[in-house]
Amino acid sequence: MQSIAPCPEEDQFSALVPRDTSDLHGFCHGYPLRRHKSEHKANEGSLQLRADWEKYVGPIERWGSCNPWEGHFGAVVLPCCRPERMAIVNYIFEYAFMYDNVVESAAKSTINAHADDIALDETEYRTVRSVTGTKQVQSKMLLELFAIDSTCAQVVLDSWKTMINTTATKDKTRAFRDWEEYVDYRIIDTGAPFVDMLMRFGMGFVLTSEEQASIEPVVRPCYAALGLANDYFSFDVEWEEFQHSAETTMTNAVWLCMHWHGVDVPAAKEMVRQVTTNFEREFQQRVAEYIAGDGRENRKVQVYLRALGYQIPGNVAWSLRCPRYHPHLVQEAGRLLEESMQTASDEGYESPVQEHVKRASVSEESESSDSSVWSGANSPRSSISSASEEEREGGEVKLGSEHLSSPAEYIAALPSKGVREAFIDALNVWLMLPDRQVTLLKSIAKTLHNASLMLDDIEDSSPLRRGQPATHTVYGVGPTINSANYLLLQALDEVRGLEECDRQCLDIYSEEMRNLFTGQSHDVYWTREAVCPAEAEYMEMIRQKTGGLFRLLARLMIATAPAQRNRDIPLLPLIDNLGEYFQIRDDYKNLTEEYTDQKGFCEDLDEGKFSFPLLHALRAQEQEKNDQLWKMLEQGRAAGTMDVAMKRRVLDILHESGSMEYTRKTLQRIMGEIHGGMGRVERQTGCVNWVLRLLVMRLEV
Template sequence: MDQSQSLLDEYNETSYVVDSSQFDSQGFCDGYELRRHRCESEANLGAYEARRDWLRSIGPIDEFGNANPYHGDFTSVVLPFTIPDRVRLCAYAMEYAFIYDNVLESAKENLLDDPNLSKSDAYEIDCSNLSITGAKQLESKIILSLMKKDKLCGQQVMQKWKEAVLTTDGQKQAKPFTTMDQYLDFRHLDSGAAFVRALIRFGMGLTFTDDEEALLKPLTRTNARALCLANDYVSFERELDAYQNHSSDEPINAVWLCMKWDNVDAATAKERVKSLTLQYEADFVRERDAFLSTDAGQSRKLQRYLQAMTQQIPGNLVWSLSCPRYHAERRYDPNAGAELDFDLQTSRPTVEDLRNACKVRANENKSSAPMPADGHSPDAMPESSEVCEARVDSPVNDSCVRNSSHKNTPSSEHVSGPIEYTLSHPSKGVRDALADALNVWLGISPIVLERIKRVIRILHNASLMLDDIEDCSPLRRGKPAAHTVFGVPATLNAANFAILEAMEEVCKLPEKLASLEVFTQQMRELYVGQSYDLHWSYNNQCPTEKEYLHMVEQKTGGLFVMLARLMQVHSSSEEAQTVPLQKLLTSLGQYFQIRDDQRNLTTSELEEQKGFCEDLDEGKFSYPIVLALQHSDDHQSARAILRQILTSGKARRSLSKEMKLLALEQLGKTSSLEATKAKLESLYAEAEGQLSKIEQQTGRENWIMRLLLWKLSL
């Protein structure tokens, strides 16, 4: 059997050719054949599942996505070679992308309704009305499902998704198109074609080398132009209607550009766009066949992918010509068939609240700079130096001191330097992700959530500066630690200032007294936990495993617990007050710390960020060391060598690489690293079990938490 027949058999396994008499291509796609996936029922289920999840997590849906009861679901006709067990997931991701695209369109409508809104505010308001937490839930479900199925291909899908989201309406407006080439280059980015191609690759399990990507690039460009022009042709009436009804700005569409450039009516412009589309469709076939005749074109993988790109053109066209998304006369209730028996959150923030939330988020990028007591950025203060504001809750608010010169105001430049420097280092964002995950169950307002996130972020960065001083760590996240740059006194001062700043943020929370109580209690736990760590290290005293885990619960888990308690204080739901989070947070905190302990001794990535086995330099009793020294009665010699190495490291604040390798050799003899791995597996199972229990109790699956756990397990 030759390769062409083998490929055809493979294509026929997942799809079948649709008789051209069953659809009207309106003169497009000459010489192309339409294929439809044999597992279309799975595609329908995936799209339904996405809409059901959107309804449960966000709210009713106004628009259509994949669905086309006339000529096939989008995934079925555009991705006909998808591996059967990936069809449902591809359809779910595609449905979410379609609905999400409508969110961006709604943001544009916000701008038209209120020209004083910035584009970012309009987007945030629209997303907040829909539920930011809900959107993160669905995205987390998609990411986790993609990564578990095929990590490499899944990463490509998510990268292309991010690129598509970043191609904003603002970029469109900034480009006054003067040629069709210029427009089509932009449209290639804006249309989401790259995201669909990434889904095709995921569906087929295909990845390519850089050299293969270079070979495919010209073919991809021609293919994308044919797709984009066909979409513009089909969707023009919809876009024009929205523009004429003042619910959208000027169409970004090839037909509209032809009307403007050539001063012709819509019908004439559409014919010109159709002619150009046919030209690119023919060009793609010609370029594809020319490539397939080369030596590089004999690759079975490239042949499969080029055939998938070929099927994309008729599939997209036929779907677009009859789908409810583009044709009002074919529409029905977009929520029909989906489950509606779920609890909608009745508390919706006002537009003004959401604008304030946007300001809070914008200020987070400058969170290293200390904020005035009233919470306003210095840049936002009135220009007049005669204006003075006193805090309402200030005991001296009746004796306002006028500041006639900014020169009299002490500058925060020096105290903020170490804070800004530490914040500039890349972060894993674990605590922010945990806050988003907890909010699936606690449901606090986005404004309060952002304020609490800021508190935790400030405290975490303060703790990093203090830890590096106390441990004499030269590196933090691959860069010199703050105290090695600014000096120990200045960094200590900055860290203490940051803690004060965090307390000021707590005072701005609605439940001020209760929040302060949580803050002081958990800060006390943090300091006590750290004291044990410092005591053991200074006195060269190895704790028991139980003592070590209790210290971790206070120290590492302390911020996790503070986060959860602050959120519960501000939850209006009585049910949220009883959600049993303690065991989950304890398991998560211990897992997080022991994982870092293990990676410090075994992972090359951490060597680049903090140095090779830095815990040994510090004489620190990390979890593997504790196990080795406390549970290795059969390895007295190894224990004695380990103790001597730790003592030496503590005294010198540095160990040679040879000494560290010797320490690792002794750890190997005690099997403590294997025991550490087993403990991590046990803690992970405990966390998953607690997560499942809470999901069952609350009736709410938490995909954000599941994704967070999965990422920590890598």
């Protein structure tokens, strides 16, 4: 990469690898190879992932990213990575290799909320453990990313989701007609953009959308070279597996050349090498042109492109003798790796996540399928009548469910954060229910949540839901109420479908639904009658209304847990804390501007609701401002809305009275209780719940 000036600050973490020729196995002409000085941290990250994998998921059969000769994958591909981020970055690399090897379908289901089918056929303990265990590993991984650098971590997470969503829909058996078609496919399939985002995380780099757009044509040949080199070096081991399988096609450039040109393996490999080196030269040329033009003054992008260029020789060097592509080297590599780890300087890696768990121990969004939540969703529709001609002739008419199902289908199609589904996944780390049970519980959660939202929006006269018109504004109040009530019956049928369902499960459903409606009745009464509740009354309303669904799901999971010992876990106090936090957090965010895109600016004030900050202000300040606040609320209630200027004055009073600060401190207190509750359950079960910790971290204000 002669066109970019040296970057000593970034290069200080690595050393130049001397070599006798200007190329590597015929690749990488003019590309300097560097190796990270903190390679032992890369090995530590990989070995930690493998230990976690065996603990949470199961046995490991394939080698990952370690290479004791040319260097660990992360050490030679990302030589500019900050030393303190080497372990987590390579933990993720190792996870990616495990994902590629073992659980592509299961892991896909845990990250991609819109996968076509995430249910597994088996229900035995091993299967449940692998699915739940994969979520544990993913959650631990994401927790650490966000603990280190939340901004860069979000970019990595978005890239991961994009990669999974894209590769999940690609046909791996398709026939490719030419290089351009295949390279476009392979760039995504090999995960080159994701490795790029991990590199940026490792360096602490965030590119603006403008910078990203300007470099897209520059980086494409680099991605292409990486993907084709991967094909070249992985071909032999893939070819061996292919010949012992029933497959009829391979996703590999060498195999494609064999079929496109009718040549043998050596000739096809040489073709792939030539195409790859062409992309390498094209990348160098595009970088030089960019630096001479649009990127002349942008040192950050120059450093980024230099670091990206290091991936090309690093990938090739690692591939030369990595046991992943050369299985006969596994035993010797294992021995050398063990020796190198014993002699490496012991710097004692302790992640922010481990510190987070230590503090807790001291202090004490997936959908199950794309099918409709409505059991009658496949009913025939007709703009005239749902009765068939035969039914009319026979005199017997059957009414279709389309008018009943349409409002429910509408709200089910709106975007959702998937909090309750994630909550079920988190509790299942401890309760270990089989996958079919988990799928049904998620359906129950979604059904009940959608029903409550439809009714809430009517009772609150809310025009918006999730940034879209509320259901009753589209279908009318009567049809929406009818549809929501039917959803409650559907959820009851789903509860009956739970394995081990007995009278206890039905009693749980009845009790918690009664609690939910009781809590909602007080919320509606306070709003309609302009009665400001005491804080204790409001907290009890939250426990019944908001906490009711969380508690219902938890109690059903406990009641149907396969092991008796799991039914004695003290989960309910933790669940109550989560419900409290969730509602007060919603109250707080409704009065902050970042919430306005989804719900409208301070929508609770339009609805006349007594949120947590508001009831504090009405009881905590001098009479003059109290009277002023009441007058504005009365005016807004009479008009059915409150103008923006008046809302801003209410916000000023909430800040002046200390109510927003009081709310924030209350959230901090409840969050402390949540961490304490998690710690107690983790100690009792002997299992750190990374899935729940990630969910809690994402909710934290």
